[in-house]
Amino acid sequence: MVSRWSSPEAWCLLLSLLLLASWERGSGQLRYSVPEEAKHGTFVGRIAQDLGLELEELVPRLFRVASKDCGDLLEVNLQNGILFVNSRIDREELCGRSTECSIHLEVIVDRPLQVFHVEVEVKDINDNPPMFSVREQKLSVPESRLLDSRFPLEGASDADVGENAMLTYKLSPNEFFILDIIHKKDKDKFPGLVLRKLLDREENPQLKLLLTATDGGKPEFTGSVSLLILVLDANDNAPIFDRPVYEVKMYENQVNQTLVIKLNASDADEGINKEMMYSFSSLVPPLVRRKFQINESTGEIKVNDAIDFEDINTYEIHVDATDKGNPPMVGHCTVLVELLDENDNSPKVVVTSLSLPVKEDALVGTVIALISVSDQDSGANGQITCSLTPHVPFKLVSTYKNYYSLVLDSVLDRESVSSFELVVTAQDGGSPSLWATASVSVEVADVNDNAPTFSQPEYTVFIKENNPPGCHIFTVSAWDADAQENALVSYSLVERRVGERALSSYVSVHAESGKVYALQPLDHEELELLQFQVSARDAGMPPLGSNVTLQVFVLDENDNAPELLAPRAGSTGGAVTELVSRSVGTGHVVAKVRAVDADSGYNAWLSYELQLTAGSARSPFRVGLYTGEISTTRALDENDSPRQRLLVLVKDHGEPALTATATVLVSLVESNQALKVSSRALVNTMGPEVALVDVNVYLIIAICAVSSLLVLTLLLYTALRCSAPQTEGACGPGKPGLVCSSAVGSWSNSQQRRQRVCSGEGPPKTDLMAFSPSVPP
The missing domain is CATH 2.60.40.60 (Cadherins)
Structure with missing residues (x-):
């Protein structure tokens, strides 16, 4: 690697490639380029700036880069927003012999959720020399071969692409052979030897030549193979095929024994020297030998194993026709088999969940999941359309090529529907078309949007006075339509004053069960009506609540004997x-x-x-x-x-x-x-x-004295009345009143109290009870 980049021309090339890294907005994506084998930390692009994001937003908004197949080859510095090379990028390992190679990145930021697509093109550099499959190629050439006879050679291969993989061949100087290049349809070429001088086995029983392949990169790399030419003495005419190269097109997935081609070679000799048999050349790799078979007598090549366009779409088969002379003569041809694509691969759907479960108050347009689809077929067979189960509050939005976002299309209500089972269907454009489905379970997360409710706004409770302390007088119950902690209801008193005392000194409510207890014996003569509110609050954030009113009527019991007034x-x-x-x-x-x-x-x-x-x-x-x-x-x-x-x-x-x-x-x-x-x-x-x-x-x-005593009594009575505490708040005793006790209008003193209703509002109300018993005359 040191020698590879040691020249000034190499450094200039690398610098120019780095300076040519650019971005563009098109079809909703950014595009950059980076050369393969770039060092760790190599600058790729200012991705945050190009996406219109502020640097201080990257960490709070959970800026992250995801790549489905390329791992951590590229990374983003969250401090400056620069996309850089994180680990070694080998274009040949990443994309093979494909002419186009790029890394697709999904850039995701939250709050709000945004998804960007970035394509980073990996530029090829000339980092692979031409390679021959063997160190030495052997050729058997009868001495009787005529001038201009051709002998195919196995060419070299280069893992690079483009100009870096354009090979030129050079043969070591000799007087017998020159190099001939045969061009194939795919613009590739393979070398061959052309006899320019007749061979004489007695003078030269064998020849050793060197074939050198040079690629078109800068700096250029070379590879070589030794050619051992054995000069045979015998048969003068070798079999000859109609054409040196045969091209065959056929559909993939052909059944075994399907005929590919029938070869035909001819030999100018007579007798046994004219009889021939066909075989695969020693240059044919084992993979091709497994996929095809040749009939040595008829020259028919048939399918012998599954042939899949998605695995290999072209096969190069070298065939020899060998006559039965002594020594035998060999004729050569090449059969190029091109497979045509059939719609034999169903689409694949990959769902990446991002925001599940979905809160029921999520805004319309919220991205729920990312969906990518793919099809190994080509052309119309690989064109995919996606659809979503109808009648759901979601929709698919195409973001880039075969990438979609599952977004919220209408408002959710967990109390109506708590979950959705979505089916994403991907269908290709083949005939007949194939499809695949993927299920997405979307749970709707509860939001505290329902307050606890009581079955009625007010309850009336009757309790006899002189109850035991701590007795249960009533149970309130509220129901919350939400779930989990949002539906966990707790109860409490709405505290206020009852006269000069706090409400909590009279009653209490159990926070979980809603049971209301009287903390002390209630006295009808002191408090006839205790009206208060109980609050129900859920455990949501923020909590919601509602109140219910309880009217507790204290029923009288005969617990007071008559009292005589002063005479x-x-x-x-x-x-x-x-x-x-x-x-x-x-x-x-x-x-x-x-x-x-x-x-x-x-x-x-x-x-x-x-x-x-x-x-x-x-x-x-x-x-x-x-x-x-x-x-x-x-x-x-x-x-x-x-x-x-x-x-x-x-x-x-x-x-x-x-x-x-x-x-x-x-x-x-x-x-x-x-x-x-x-x-x-x-x-x-x-x-x-x-x-x-x-x-x-x-x-x-x-x-x-009697008069003075009367005056003193009146003064003392007035003073006591004036100094008595006034009824404040909810429930205090009032001035005794009169109760009508006979039909003729006579009156007797009875306990008669004025009390305020326990809501603490309004003037005191006089409770006047009249009795009209039937009195015998």
């Missing part, structure tokens, strides 16, 4: 004391028992009963069933005890009913002594020293 008159030891004049008539109201119940509905509907004690069977008093008013049933007389102890039972209508008891002490006095009795009673409560003071003075003091 309006004085009391002694928890009992209400009333002074009643004996002169009052029937139906006079002497006192009223007031009670409330913190429950609601029937649980807060109160009724009053007068409990009779021993010795009070004929009590002149009764109590209103729903009013709590104690009134006389008849006129009082002297037989009635001056002190009456009344026991009033207050009972609600719950199941079971809860009760409370009020004691009322009724003192019967004369009408003109009522004031004195009350004054005396007041004096008795103030001690023995005060009894000495005038009764009128103490009466005034008592009235003032």
Whole structure:
């Protein structure tokens, strides 16, 4: 190799080849050229610049070069975008004797995906000398051969192409033979010897000549073979064929014993010297001997093995016709068999997947896969058309020659169709045509484009108060049409304030199952309606979600007994004391028992009963069933005890009913002594020293004290009401209201609350419940 490039002319040739590397845009590709055997790192072209790509985009966009058959012969420097020779390129190894040789590169960049086709032509250099198949060729020439007799020789072969493979022959100087060149149809030629002087075996029994072949490259290479010519003494006339070269055209794939040609040679001799037999020359290689056979008697050449145009399309058969003289004479001819192509090869389809699976939000025009087709046949038999299974959202786009891109043609929806089975059909142009198919499975990858959905936007739940902590009250469930993590739903509370407390202190929701739990016992008297939202979120990126509203109604239970309100008159030891004049008539109201119940509905509907004690069977008093008013049933007389102890039972209508008891002490006095009795009673409560003071003075003091106490009580009540926390947020207790309890319009105090609906919006709503029971007259 050193001597090959040592001359200045060789370096000038190499430099000119490198400078001639160019690119062009045509049919969607770049074209460069590079000489074979170029050193590692040899510049081929500025591929990134020629493709219109910025250097800083090469690495982020995953710039890469792929070649189906040529491995890593060429590489791209991602720093400067230059295409260079990466490893040794041997044109003869790559393309054989083909006159055109190129490396096809697929340049692929992502984000967005682009595919470019680059053709790099490999220029031939004269790196192979002419070669002969043997070191020495032997020729047997009878001394009786006439002048101008021709003797074919095996020519040399050169692995190069073009001018580098154009061979010229030179024969060493001698007085008997000159060199004759026979031109073949394919512009090739093979040498032969022409006798110019008669031979004399007695003078020269053998001759040694040197045949030299020189190619047309620069620098030129030579090869030589030794010619040993044995001069035979005997038969004067050799067989002669009609033509020195026979040309035969036939289709490939002929069955065995198909006739190729029948040769005919003639011999001017007589008798046994005229009889001849045909045979393949010793120059015929073993491959040709396997493919064909010759009948030694008739000269018929027939097919003996499979002949395939795609393997070898021409055969050169050297035939000898040898007579039976002594010594035998030999005639020579060459049979050139040219095979014609038949459509015997189906197309081949190769699918290279690039972007599988395909996301359902992929844009129209996204390249899914690269498809290459090929056919070993020639002409129309090798012309291929491609088609795709109809009625799919994809199409084939021709990019270069037999290269196609499978691209997205319409919008995908995984929830409708999650996968496609595509069939690519390649059909050649032969008659009859052949085809091949390739299946492409395209999976549609899920994108988080569906939010979890609930079966209804709102749920109503009923739960009794005083529930155990942690009890399960409801289960929410949402469904997501997506797949895998995009359909993995988790649940959470939409946090907010319920009054002065956080919603999470009342309820919780299990993130995976959607079960809603009450964290503490709920109290109907504190919270009648708990309204909140549960959020369902999937695990996609970004996550999608939706909310559902839960209205939890807390049902009342009879868990509060009636409570007695403070009496309006004085009391002694928890009992209400009333002074009643004996002169009052029937139906006079002497006192009223007031009670409330913190429950609601029937649980807060109160009724009053007068409990009779021993010795009070004929009590002149009764109590209103729903009013709590104690009134006389008849006129009082002297037989009635001056002190009456009344026991009033207050009972609600719950199941079971809860009760409370009020004691009322009724003192019967004369009408003109009522004031004195009350004054005396007041004096008795103030001690023995005060009894000495005038009764009128103490009466005034008592009235003032009572008045002051009343004013103080009112002030204290007002202050407590003003200092009580205001209901803020969702669910707080309001001011007790009145519940209608009879048809005649009497009222009893009951728990009545104003609460805000737990959404936290709007003014508080008053819950007023009216009862109109049938009261017997």
